[in-house]
Structures are given as structure tokens and as C-alpha cells.
Amino acid sequence: MLVKTFGAAVQGINATIITIEVNVNQGIRFFLVGLPDNAVKESHERIASALDYIGYKMPHKQVVVNMAPADIRKEGSAYDLPLAIGILAADGKINPEVLQHYVIMGELSLDGSLQPIKGVLPISIKAREEKFKGFILPKQNAREAAVVNNLEVYGVENLKEVIDFLNGKNQLEPTLVNTREEFFNNLNQSEVDFAEVKGQENVKRALEVAAAGGHNIIMIGPPGAGKSMLAKRISTILPPLTLHEALETTKIHSVAGNIDSNTSLISERPFRSPHHTISDVALVGGGTFPQPGEISLAHNGVLFLDELPEFKRTVLEVLRQPLEDRKICISRAKFTIEYPASFMLVAAMNPCPCGYYNHPERECVCAPGVVQKYLNRISGPLLDRIDIHIEIVPVPFEKLSEKRDAESSAQIRERVIKARQIQELRFRDIDGVYCNAQMTTKLQRMFAVPDKEGLELLKNAMQRLNLSARAYDRILKVSRTIADLDDSEKILPYHIAEAINYRNLDREGWAG
Numbered sequence: 415m416l417v418k419t420f421g422a423a424v425q426g427i428n429a430t431i432i433t434i435e436v437n438v439n440q441g442i443r444f445f446l447v448g449l450p451d452n453a454v455k456e457s458h459e460r461i462a463s464a465l466d467y468i469g470y471k472m473p474h475k476q477v478v479v480n481m482a483p484a485d486i487r488k489e490g491s492a493y494d495l496p497l498a499i500g501i502l503a504a505d506g507k508i509n510p511e512v513l514q515h516y517v518i519m520g521e522l523s524l525d526g527s528l529q530p531i532k533g534v535l536p537i538s539i540k541a542r543e544e545k546f547k548g549f550i551l552p553k554q555n556a557r558e559a560a561v562v563n564n565l566e567v568y569g570v571e572n573l574k575e576v577i578d579f580l581n582g583k584n585q586l587e588p589t590l591v592n593t594r595e596e597f598f599n600n601l602n603q604s605e606v607d608f609a610e611v612k613g614q615e616n617v618k619r620a621l622e623v624a625a626a627g628g629h630n631i632i633m634i635g636p637p638g639a640g641k642s643m644l645a646k647r648i649s650t651i652l653p654p655l656t657l658h659e660a661l662e663t664t665k666i667h668s669v670a671g672n673i674d675s676n677t678s679l680i681s682e683r684p685f686r687s688p689h690h691t692i693s694d695v696a697l698v699g700g701g702t703f704p705q706p707g708e709i710s711l712a713h714n715g716v717l718f719l720d721e722l723p724e725f726k727r728t729v730l731e732v733l734r735q736p737l738e739d740r741k742i743c744i745s746r747a748k749f750t751i752e753y754p755a756s757f758m759l760v761a762a763m764n765p766c767p768c769g770y771y772n773h774p775e776r777e778c779v780c781a782p783g784v785v786q787k788y789l790n791r792i793s794g795p796l797l798d799r800i801d802i803h804i805e806i807v808p809v810p811f812e813k814l815s816e817k818r819d820a821e822s823s824a825q826i827r828e829r830v831i832k833a834r835q836i837q838e839l840r841f842r843d844i845d846g847v848y849c850n851a852q853m854t855t856k857l858q859r860m861f862a863v864p865d866k867e868g869l870e871l872l873k874n875a876m877q878r879l880n881l882s883a884r885a886y887d888r889i890l891k892v893s894r895t896i897a898d899l900d901d902s903e904k905i906l907p908y909h910i911a912e913a914i915n916y917r918n919l920d921r922e923g924w925a926g
Contacts, residue, residue: 417510419500420517421493422540423486424533426751427665427706429540431517433482434493436500441476448481450488457491457522461498464526468574473505487748489703492531495520495550498573499580508580515547518576526573530554532671535664538562548588550576554675556589558668561661561678563593591678597660604650604682609822611647613809614640620804620916622826625651626833627895628849630737630759630799632722634918635806636776637769641762644806645718648760649683650823652716653831659714662754666713670706684715686757690724698732700744704751709736712757722763723791730796733759737799740846759800763792774807789919794884801851801888803919833898850895858887862894868907875914889913 416437422429444458462472479497481488496518503510519537521529530552538559541549548566549559556569566588570576578584608618617633617640624631625648633641655663664680667673673680688697688708699707709717719725736742740756765771766785771778778785834849840861841847847854853862864872872889875881881889890905893913897905 415504415506415510417500417504417513419496419503419513420546421481421496421519422517422533422537423488424536424669425486425749426704426753427536427662427669429533429536430483430486431540431544432486432488432493434496434500435480435482436497436504437478438473438501438504439476439478442474443476445476445478446481447479448484448488449486450481450493451490453491454481454488454493457494457497460491460494460522460524461501463524464494464498464522464573465502467524468526468572468577470502470507470577473501475505477501477504490532491521491529492519492533494522495528495573495576498522499576502577503580508577509582512580516550517541517546517548518550520550520552520570522573528552528570528572530675533669534559534673535561535661535668538565538567539665541565550579555673557591557675557678558664558673560589560591561593561664593679594657597657597679597681604823606647606650607823608647608651608826609819611640611643611820612816614644614806617644617804617806618821618826620802621648622651622830623892623895623899623912623916624648624758624760624802625826626830626899627801627837627892628758628851629801629892629895630761630851631802631804632761632763632797632800632919633804633806634763634765636773636808637764639806639808641806642718642720645716645720645760645762646685646687647823648758649685649716651826651830652683652758653827653834655681655683655714663714666706666710666753670711672711684712685718686712686715687718687720690719690721692725692729694726694729694732697729698736698742698744698755699753700746700751704744704749706753707742709733709742709755709757710753713754715757717757717759719759719761722761723788727791727793731793734795734799737796761800765789765805772805797919798884801892802916804916805918829899832901833895836898836901850891850898853891853894855887858890862890862905864890864893864905864910865907868893868905868910871907871910872914879914881914881917885917889917892916 419434421432423432502508534555539562542562542565550568553569553571560567568586569589579586660679686708695701697707699710736755742753742755744751766780766788768779770776771785837849893905893909896909896912
């Protein structure tokens with residue numbers, strides 16, 4: 415008897431429906447074809463044990479299973495459940511007619527219980543697109559899948575529940591999630607706040623400008639100056655996620671298996687802070703079984719690279735293309751996968767190996783030329799993609815001991831949101847551009863043109879401070895954002911003056 419069940423394979427952050435064809439006939443062997451990997455091939459033993467535990471038996475006949483389309487590699491143990499259901503239906507233990515209405519996925523334990531799986535949200539979206547009635551999956555993943563409306567999501571704990579449900583012996587309650595209500599209720603819930611940061615008003619202002627325009631930023635300062643503390647709070651002043659951004663972000667984290675059983679939709683902007691020993695593949699994604707890297711997990715959020723010069727040169731260089739394209743394409747001999755990677759880069763570093771170059775009180779003990787050599791670990795092309803360079807000095811005792819609260823994240827975020835709304839209106843007719851940091855040279859000539867006085871100020875600054883040529887475009891982009899924060903249609907000289915102050919590393923002789 416030939417029976418079909420339906421599962422799904424996740425490629426990148428999208429899913430493809432897999433038709434599992436099971437034929438039980440005279441014979442004694444078990445065949446599994448359709449490009450399965452080892453984890454799928456091992457399902458035979460898990461299925462046999464699970465069926466035996468709940469009082470069923472594997473058919474004592476020849477079982478042929480085909481997973482179509484056969485040119486897509488099937489990976490992982492999530493096919494255990496649809497394979498088990500298909501085998502039972504082909505053996506006459508389950509009504510095969512109901513199987514056409516459901517996508518079924520889940521990993522079986524030896525006792526028939528179900529283990530959580532990855533990539534549930536993309537599968538759920540695909541199931542709705544393909545007009546399936548419902549999705550049967552492990553209970554731990556049910557809330558994540560229930561984000562998708564117009565699809566009945568049944569979370570089950572064991573194989574016996576699925577068999578009884580398909581045979582009409584018991585009814586399962588579909589998992590319901592009010593996506594919009596839950597999403598908006600969880601917005602703006604953060605454990606950190608800029609109100610906790612004492613002093614560093616100039617750095618807070620630089621971070622506000624960076625958040626308002628989507629600019630990448632690097633902070634340079636001695637140990638203990640507050641670089642990491644400030645960076646961890648930048649996501650609290652970014653505009654809240656839209657529902658579309660939240661769905662896209664959740665899909666990526668779903669594929670990576672980062673969604674817990676209590677989470678349905680990610681409502682906070684991601685903040686990823688990989689250690690400097692990270693490998694190229696871990697940062698950009700890929701591997702034998704392709705997974706999103708840190709830059710994709712930071713999509714719609716912040717990627718924080720602490721101790722930037724300590725990262726391997728090759729790791730930093732792979733960032734160059736994603737910073738420009740806002741996506742990463744993983745190409746291998748047998749497949750090509752594209753992951754989104756639109757993130758804000760926040761980097762921090764000490765000014766030298768000892769950490770005290772330019773310190774107001776402590777003396778740097780580095781040998782001549784060491785400071786420049788340390789800075790040269792960061793390539794010019796990467797530094798070129800960072801719009802704001804801000805130097806941090808330690809906070810004096812008077813500021814640290816102040817009882818008065820600093821400005822809160824909520825107050826700063828209000829100004830950032832207003833500036834972003836101005837930019838959305840400005841770029842509404844231009845695809846792929848939604849903030850000032852993404853302006854091309856052509857757009858810059860349209861929207862970031864200083865007046866005669868501002869141009870003269872910029873000319874003098876470049877000559878006196880020996881600013882590099884690459885600083886010119888960056889200063890204009892940042893000054894456009896500062897003008898937006900000021901609700902000014904024109905870029906005024908004092909906007910340019912502030913932007914010039916955010917190019918520390920471009921100044922000739924900065925590192926000795």
C-alpha cells in the first residue's frame with residue numbers, strides 16, 4: 415500500500431515541502447531513498463523502538479520510503495515522526511486520507527516521546543502558503559509555530575497522541591497565539607538602561623547619532639572607561655522592531671534553534687557579542703550543515719565586537735561585504751544559501767596593547783611604533799565602513815559618585831525614532847535604503863549637501879586635521895543625521911562641526 419505524508423526541509427531561512435512516500439509490500443527489507451543524511455537513515459532504529467514501546471510493531475514486510483524531491487538533501491532527526499506515521503499508515507494502522515491535510519515534523523525518543531526541532535517558523539509559514547490545514551509538531555515548538563495565523567498548530571508530547579488524533583480517537587486543542595497583542599506587550603522590556611551610565615555625555619551623544627542614522631561606530635578608550643557598558647545599552651535606544659522585522663528575526667533564530675518553548679516572537683532587537691576567538695564560518699554562517707552565523711543572528715539588531723584588534727584578520731575581512739550588501743551568500747559546491755545580515759556594527763578597542771595611550775593620568779608603556787602597529791590590525795577598507803570613531807576617557811570620581819540619574823534610554827529613543835521617521839519619509843521611493851548610513855554617493859548629492867559656510871568649514875578641517883579622503887563622505891552622512899535629530903532640513907555648519915569630531919582615527923598622527 416502506497417501512502418504519502420508531508421514534512422519540510424529548511425534551506426537558508428526558507429522551507430520546502432518534502433513528500434514522504436511509503437510503500438509496504440511483500441519482502442523483508444527496509445529501503446530509505448531521496449538523499450537522506452546519516453541522521454535520517456538512523457531513524458529506522460528510533461522508530462522501531464518507539465513503536466514497540468507504545469504497543470505497535472514495524473511491519474514484517476518490505477518497506478520502501480522515498481523523500482521527494484530527491485535532489486534536496488534531507489538533514490536531521492526531525493523526519494522521525496512523519497516517517498513513523500507514513501509507515502503505520504502504509505501498514506493499515508492509520509487512516510491515510512487525513513494525512514494530506516497536515517505537515518508533520520518531530521524527533522522521536524526511544525520511548526515514543528517527541529523532542530523539539532529547529533526551523534519551525536519557516537516550516538509553518540510554508541505550510542500555510544501550500545494550503546495545508548494544520549501542522550503537527552513537538553509541544554515545545556508549538557508557540558513558535560502558532561505565530562502564523564490561518565493554520566491549526568497541534569503541539570504533541572508523544573507518538574501515541576498523534577496516532578490517536580489521526581485515527582479520530584482523541585481531539586487535540588490547537589495552540590493559539592495572539593501574535594500582535596503578545597508582540598506589542600513585550601516591546602520595550604529591557605534589563606539595561608542608559609540612566610545607569612554616569613558621565614560620558616559625549617559618547618552617549620555619539621551613540622544616539624549612530625542609532626538615529628544606522629551608522630556603524632567604534633569606541634576607543636582605556637580599560638574600565640565604560641565601552642562595553644555603553645555598547646550593551648545601544649539596542650535600548652534603537653527604534654522598536656516592526657512586526658515584519660520581528661518575524662524575519664524570529665525565522666533566523668528559529669533555524670539556529672535559539673527559540674525556547676515560552677517564546678513565540680522575538681520582540682527585542684538582537685544584541686550579539688561574539689568572543690574574539692570566533693572563526694570565519696561561525697561569524698558569517700555556513701558549515702557542513704549550513705547554519706546562520708553571528709552576523710545573521712544580529713540581523714535587525716547590533717553586532718558588538720569587543721577588543722576589535724584581537725580578532726583574527728581573516729575574520730574581520732569577511733565583514734566587509736555584508737556591511738555593504740546587508741546580506742551574506744554562502745556558496746559551496748552543492749548548494750548556495752543566502753542569509754540576511756542587516757546589522758549595526760558597534761566595535762570597541764583599547765588604543766594600544768597596554769591600554770593607556772592618550773590616558774589623562776596614566777602613562778603608556780608601549781614602545782615607539784607599537785600603537786600604530788596595533789591600530790593597523792584593523793584594515794583601511796573595514797575602517798572605511800565605520801562612520802563614527804569616538805574616543806573615550808575614564809569617568810572622574812565626581813561623576814561616578816553623582817546621585818542624580820542620567821537621561822534614560824526611553825528619552826533618547828524618542829529622539830532617535832523621530833529622526834528615523836524623517837529618513838523613512840526621505841527614502842520612501844528608494845528600494846533598500848531606509849536610513850542615512852545606506853546613502854549612495856548619488857543620494858548624498860541630493861540629500862546631504864552643506865551650505866557654502868559648512869563646506870568651507872569642512873575644507874579647513876580636512877586641511878588642518880589632515881583628515882583622509884574617505885572621511886569626507888562619512889562626515890556628510892553623519893552631519894545629515896545630526897541635522898535630522900535637530901529637525902533641520904538643511905545641514906548647518908555646527909552639524910558638520912559635530913560630525914568632524916567623530917572621525918578621531920582619520921586624523922594624521924593620532925597614533926603617534
